[in-house]
Amino acid sequence: MAPVPHAFGEPDDSTGAYVGLSADAAERRARAKGWTTVRSLPPGAIITLEYLRGRINFEVEHGRVTRCWHG
Template sequence: MDEQEYVGLAQQEAERLAAERGWRTVRVLAPGAMMTMDHREDRLNLAVRDGRVERCWQG
């Protein structure tokens, strides 16, 4: 699944699919939230507002 295919999914569904597809770490953030800037190849980041994924990226 392409990272952008998570956009629009409910948070729980996106987290479940990410785990099924082998993402070791899934980080859920509010849009614009402060975060560490360390890059991790095995991490999928989900920006979630009102229970839906607005943005998704690796690292």
């Protein structure tokens, strides 16, 4: 998946920094960085693909973030 460019109004934050963190630690970090919406999803979850500015998404497996993306 190609990286999403930094969108105006979103925290300047690297999604790669979340991979490997526990779901709880990732959520705390995201909120501290200024993300307004934090969404944790199981692998293969069916989701809508609308882009929501200020949202960060985590794919979580066995309590750890395995993938992270904006929107």
